[in-house]
Amino acid sequence: MAKIAVLGYGTVGSGVVEVLETNKDSIKKRAGKEIEVKKVLDLRDFPGDPIQEKIVHDIKEIIEDEEIEVVVEVMGGVEPAFTFVKQALEAGKSVCTSNKALVAAHGAELLEIAKSKSLNFMFEASVGGGIPIIRPLNQSLTADEITKITGILNGTTNYILTKMSREGSDYDETLKEAQKLGYAERNPEADVEGFDACRKIAILTSLAYGSTVNFEDIRCEGISNITTVEFKYAEALGCAVKLLATSYRKDGKVYAITAPFMISNEHPLYNVNDVLNGIFINGNVIGNVMFFGAGAGKLPTASAVVADVVDCVKHKGKNVMTVWSSEKLSLGDADDEVWRFFARVKDEDDARVKVRDAFAEAKIVEIAETSGEFGIVTEAMSEAEFKAKTEGLNLINRLRIDDTQL
Amino acid sequence: MAKIAVLGYGTVGSGVVEVLETNKDSIKKRAGKEIEVKKVLDLRDFPGDPIQEKIVHDIKEIIEDEEIEVVVEVMGGVEPAFTFVKQALEAGKSVCTSNKALVAAHGAELLEIAKSKSLNFMFEASVGGGIPIIRPLNQSLTADEITKITGILNGTTNYILTKMSREGSDYDETLKEAQKLGYAERNPEADVEGFDACRKIAILTSLAYGSTVNFEDIRCEGISNITTVEFKYAEALGCAVKLLATSYRKDGKVYAITAPFMISNEHPLYNVNDVLNGIFINGNVIGNVMFFGAGAGKLPTASAVVADVVDCVKHKGKNVMTVWSSEKLSLGDADDEVWRFFARVKDEDDARVKVRDAFAEAKIVEIAETSGEFGIVTEAMSEAEFKAKTEGLNLINRLRIDDTQL
Numbered sequence: 051m052a053k054i055a056v057l058g059y060g061t062v063g064s065g066v067v068e069v070l071e072t073n074k075d076s077i078k079k080r081a082g083k084e085i086e087v088k089k090v091l092d093l094r095d096f097p098g099d100p101i102q103e104k105i106v107h108d109i110k111e112i113i114e115d116e117e118i119e120v121v122v123e124v125m126g127g128v129e130p131a132f133t134f135v136k137q138a139l140e141a142g143k144s145v146c147t148s149n150k151a152l153v154a155a156h157g158a159e160l161l162e163i164a165k166s167k168s169l170n171f172m173f174e175a176s177v178g179g180g181i182p183i184i185r186p187l188n189q190s191l192t193a194d195e196i197t198k199i200t201g202i203l204n205g206t207t208n209y210i211l212t213k214m215s216r217e218g219s220d221y222d223e224t225l226k227e228a229q230k231l232g233y234a235e236r237n238p239e240a241d242v243e244g245f246d247a248c249r250k251i252a253i254l255t256s257l258a259y260g261s262t263v264n265f266e267d268i269r270c271e272g273i274s275n276i277t278t279v280e281f282k283y284a285e286a287l288g289c290a291v292k293l294l295a296t297s298y299r300k301d302g303k304v305y306a307i308t309a310p311f312m313i314s315n316e317h318p319l320y321n322v323n324d325v326l327n328g329i330f331i332n333g334n335v336i337g338n339v340m341f342f343g344a345g346a347g348k349l350p351t352a353s354a355v356v357a358d359v360v361d362c363v364k365h366k367g368k369n370v371m372t373v374w375s376s377e378k379l380s381l382g383d384a385d386d387e388v389w390r391f392f393a394r395v396k397d398e399d400d401a402r403v404k405v406r407d408a409f410a411e412a413k414i415v416e417i418a419e420t421s422g423e424f425g426i427v428t429e430a431m432s433e434a435e436f437k438a439k440t441e442g443l444n445l446i447n448r449l450r451i452d453d454t455q456l
Numbered sequence: 457m458a459k460i461a462v463l464g465y466g467t468v469g470s471g472v473v474e475v476l477e478t479n480k481d482s483i484k485k486r487a488g489k490e491i492e493v494k495k496v497l498d499l500r501d502f503p504g505d506p507i508q509e510k511i512v513h514d515i516k517e518i519i520e521d522e523e524i525e526v527v528v529e530v531m532g533g534v535e536p537a538f539t540f541v542k543q544a545l546e547a548g549k550s551v552c553t554s555n556k557a558l559v560a561a562h563g564a565e566l567l568e569i570a571k572s573k574s575l576n577f578m579f580e581a582s583v584g585g586g587i588p589i590i591r592p593l594n595q596s597l598t599a600d601e602i603t604k605i606t607g608i609l610n611g612t613t614n615y616i617l618t619k620m621s622r623e624g625s626d627y628d629e630t631l632k633e634a635q636k637l638g639y640a641e642r643n644p645e646a647d648v649e650g651f652d653a654c655r656k657i658a659i660l661t662s663l664a665y666g667s668t669v670n671f672e673d674i675r676c677e678g679i680s681n682i683t684t685v686e687f688k689y690a691e692a693l694g695c696a697v698k699l700l701a702t703s704y705r706k707d708g709k710v711y712a713i714t715a716p717f718m719i720s721n722e723h724p725l726y727n728v729n730d731v732l733n734g735i736f737i738n739g740n741v742i743g744n745v746m747f748f749g750a751g752a753g754k755l756p757t758a759s760a761v762v763a764d765v766v767d768c769v770k771h772k773g774k775n776v777m778t779v780w781s782s783e784k785l786s787l788g789d790a791d792d793e794v795w796r797f798f799a800r801v802k803d804e805d806d807a808r809v810k811v812r813d814a815f816a817e818a819k820i821v822e823i824a825e826t827s828g829e830f831g832i833v834t835e836a837m838s839e840a841e842f843k844a845k846t847e848g849l850n851l852i853n854r855l856r857i858d859d860t861q862l
Contacts, residue, residue: 069599069741079666079779080598174596180742182588182596189595190580190588192486193475193762260485321727326862335475336586336759339749343742353742356599364777371770373485456732 051084052363055112055143057134058125059092059101062148062175065352066122066359067101077356081363088118091134109134113141120362122355123147128155139163139171144366146358148175148351154249158262158376165369172358172370177203177250178327180350181343182357187257187331188372194333196258198298200318200454203250205325205346206234206241207273207293211310212323215281215290221274233325243272244293248308251295254329255306257372258297261379263306268297269384271309275447282417283392283425289314292322294452298332303382311452312392318456330454338456385434390451393426396444408439427451458487458769459494461518463540464531465507468554468581469496471758472528472765473507483762487769494524497540515540519547526768528761529553534561545569545577550772552764554581554757560655564668564782571775578764578776583609583656584733586756587749588763593663593737594778600739602664604704606724606860609656611731611752612640612647613679613699617716618729621687621696627680639731649678650699654714657701660735661712663778664703667785669712674703675790677715681853688823689798689831695720698728700858709788717858718798724862736860744862791840796857799832802850814845833857 056063067087070077078084089112090104109130112118121138123145125131131152135145139160147153153160153176164171174184178201187196202208210224219227225242228234240246245265252265273293284291289312297306313320318340322328327345332338344350361370392415395401405412405426415425423446428436440448462469473493476483484490495518496510515536518524527544529551531537537558541551545566553559558566559582570577580590584607593602608614616630625633631648634640646652651671658671679699690697695718703712719726724746728734733751738744750756767776798821801807811818811832821831829852834842846854 073599073601073741076601077599080777082777181745182592185596186588186592189767190591190763191759192766193479193483193759195479195482333759335479335755335762337750337753337756339587339747341745341747343745347743349741350743353597353599353739356741357596360598361595368774371486371488 051086052081052119053086053088053117054120054122054359055089055091055115055118056087056122056124057091058123059090059096059105060124061348062124062351062355063090065348066124066355069349069352069356077360081360083363085359085363089115109137113137118143119366120144120146120359122359123149123152124355125149126151128152132156135160136163139167139169142167142169144170144362146172146355146362148355150176150246150249150253154252154265157253157256158374161372161374162376168367168369170362170365170370172361174358175351175354177253178329178341179205179345179347180353181327181329181341181345183254183329183341184257186341187254191331191333191336194336196331196333198296198332198454199251199254199258199329200294200296200452201251201254201329202292202319202322202327203295203329203345204241204247204293205327206238207247208322208327209233209325210242211273211276211291211293214276214278218278218281220278221276242274244270244308247293247295251297251306251308255297255304256374256379259304259379260373261375261377263379263381267381268306268308273310276310279394279420280447280449282419283394283415284312286415286417287312287392287427290320291449292319294319296452300382304379305382305384305387307384307387309450311450313452316455317452318454386432388430388432390430390453391428391436391448392451393440393448394423394446395426396446397423398444401443404442457490457492458525459492459523460526460528460765461495461497461521461524462493462528462530463497464529465496465498465500465502465511466530467754468530468757468761471754472530472761475755475758475762483766487766489769491765491769495521515543519543524549525772526550526552526765528765529555529558530761531555532557534558538562541566542569545573545575548573548575550576550768552578552761552768554761556582556652556655556659560658560671563659563662564780567778567780568782574773574775576768576771576776578767580764581757581760583659584735584747585751585753586759587733587735587747587751589660589735589747590663592747593660597737597739597742600742602737602739604702604738604860605657605660605664605735606700606702606858607657607660607735608698608725608728608733609701609735609751610647610653610699611733612644613653614728614733615639615731616648617679617682617697617699620682620684624684624687626684627682648680650676650714653699653701657703657712657714661703661710662780662785665710665785666779667781667783669785669787673787674712674714679716682716685800685826686853686855688825689800689821690718692821692823693718693798693833696726697855698725700725702858706788710785711788711790711793713790713793715856717856719858722861723858724860792838794836794838796836796859797834797842797854798857799846799854800829800852801832802852803829804850807849810848
């Protein structure tokens with residue numbers, strides 16, 4: 051029997067308890083022993099809930115309980131999660147978390163503490179919800195040097211973009227509906243401004259290259275300025291608009307960005323719709339692989355957390371090596387990144403002449419639904435070059451185009 | 457330094473040697489130590505090849521070499537691979553293999569020997585080439601009860617079907633071209649009759665349910681009777697024709713089948729084309745996840761083999777538990793499987809009346825390109841029921857329709 055504690059009895063926490071109960075027998079078979087939730091930390095009480103008798107309000111009751119060998123942290127946020135997780139590791143307990151803010155901010159440090167004590171710190175659920183991606187990156191793609199990771203890593207924004215695309219609805223209206231359905235939070239900033247996806251690509255990039263990428267160093271643009279008009283242009287171009295979080299290695303440097311992109315129907319993530327997440331990886335020997343599935347949600351996320359618990363139980367006393375040092379990975383200059391660009395240009399003065407002068411091969415895109423503007427699709431150039439070339443133009447918006455193909 | 461031996465210096469074997477050299481530094485980081493190929497077993501010599509000095513012709517030189525801790529078996533076929541692998545395990549060496557025939561025939565037995573000696577027997581490359589699927593199933597989806605696995609698991613047939621669909625070319629011609637390009641073997645039977653995919657679904661099903669599925673027990677139909685006409689009907693129905701290998705649990709029984717299916721453009725595997733493989737998994741808590749990438753090829757396969765070698769080196773002295781017992785899993789009766797069916801019916805006598813009488817809701821499909829026949833798409837029914845209902849009809853061909861959706 052392995053006893054565990056759960057920090058936080060919210061959506062994911064109650065999912066973890068539920069999954070452990072629902073699949074008790076098969077989990078026992080996989081872990082080699084039964085797994086029992088002994089204590090649950092939450093500020094609230096849950097009268098009537100079978101978990102009530104296990105509720106504790108003080109982290110000490112868990113840290114000081116020597117029977118508890120694995121702690122599941124599903125509270126979210128950096129603090130007090132970080133303090134609790136550190137205490138748990140220092141008290142000799144392995145930790146599994148779904149908390150990307152915690153992992154993005156302190157992943158390397160917590161991995162090092164775990165390693166030094168022959169414990170494990172696991173965080174499969176922190177990226178891609180239920181989709182196995184951390185473990186494949188950490189244990190399956192070990193023969194490869196990762197050259198590119200591109201993902202749709204945030205279900206909320208993908209839901210919004212998919213709905214806007216399908217129904218022609220506008221951003222504010224769609225966001226409100228997503229909030230009503232529970233797909234977006236009341237304060238949606240972390241999702242819609244791209245911060246959530248950005249933290250996740252920081253985690254994946256750190257794992258891929260073995261040193262720490264600060265998510266604050268990654269250029270990050272959200273979807274809040276995407277309107278119905280961008281979708282009209284996208285449709286005319288045979289493209290979808292997707293919030294991509296991507297990192298890649300080029301000339302010995304690693305670049306990363308999170309931003310809305312136009313992608314063609316040949317792009318591996320073109321069909322990843324609604325709240326689904328998809329992650330494309332290119333390795334120098336494996337070539338292209340892709341993973342997709344539910345990127346969030348109570349049970350898919352709990353599935354990933356419980357799989358980590360099973361792994362911790364199986365590896366008791368043995369650290370499963372993860373190559374992610376605290377050493378900082380300096381990213382290449384975002385202004386050097388090269389893309390094709392789509393831009394909406396105000397059709398004023400001699401804008402069309404300026405476009406012809408600045409861009410040798412820009413394609414002009416006209417759509418019936420707008421007036422006073424036109425679209426351009428440029429040849430590939432650096433961000434800096436694009437900025438310079440469009441200086442004299444009045445741009446309404448611009449999107450990068452990602453040309454990844456399977 | 458970890459020393460390994462490679463059995464078979466063919467496509468995959470030379471790929472393994474190449475990957476270990478190309479990514480030497482990153483592999484060292486991941487494995488925690490350098491990995492060196494000490495010996496290579498092959499009947500041939502390779503004068504001029506840097507590997508020549510490592511070539512041995514007698515398996516004994518590897519089995520009796522105490523420095524060698526991991527043996528890579530990439531010869532293919534059940535014998536002598538089985539004998540060699542067993543000897544290696546019994547001599548205290550972990551084994552990694554890409555050999556699905558070996559794994560399908562003796563997986564459970566070899567896993568048990570490995571476990572009893574605190575070694576590992578790994579076979580990530582035996583299914584899906586480079587796509588991480590064995591390890592995710594074994595280590596990531598441990599919180600789930602697997603309810604369905606559906607895969608395009610054979611690159612050769614997927615290449616042929618994709619090409620026939622795109623170019624309207626016929627089967628024999630396309631097969632010949634695939635052989636010319638090296639995508640199909642001179643004796644293509646194992647691929648085109650579905651045996652290869654069938655072995656792979658047997659392996660995945662055994663891992664998913666923890667006991668042994670004999671691939672001989674799985675109903676298996678190949679693609680050699682698919683003609684340009686089936687593709688015309690598929691097009692009219694908005695479907696693709698794909699060789700699916702699938703297993704699922706229903707009412708406490710596990711069913712499995714390998715056969716060409718029609719799938720709509722909402723099917724998760726609809727866009728898996730050419731030599732790509734795709735694997736869809738449904739778990740009772742994770743919901744749907746999908747993996748895809750190169751299902752074969754020298755370097756992708758070698759990538760998976762080397763990842764296993766890294767895992768064996770990292771887990772020296774510790775068996776990574778795999779739940780797959782020798783106990784036989786009795787499959788449900790294939791005649792009880794329920795599908796919608798597509799059939800080509802000879803338009804003779806009172807065929808149309810018979811169809812109307814036998815099927816309450818069958819849809820008739822007519823295409824311009826044929827005469828003397830018509831197509832039907834039935835409602836969902838068991839294989840037995842379909843057989844009974846079509847007894848008086850002259851069927852030219854019939855395909856099942858898989859309605860899996862993401």
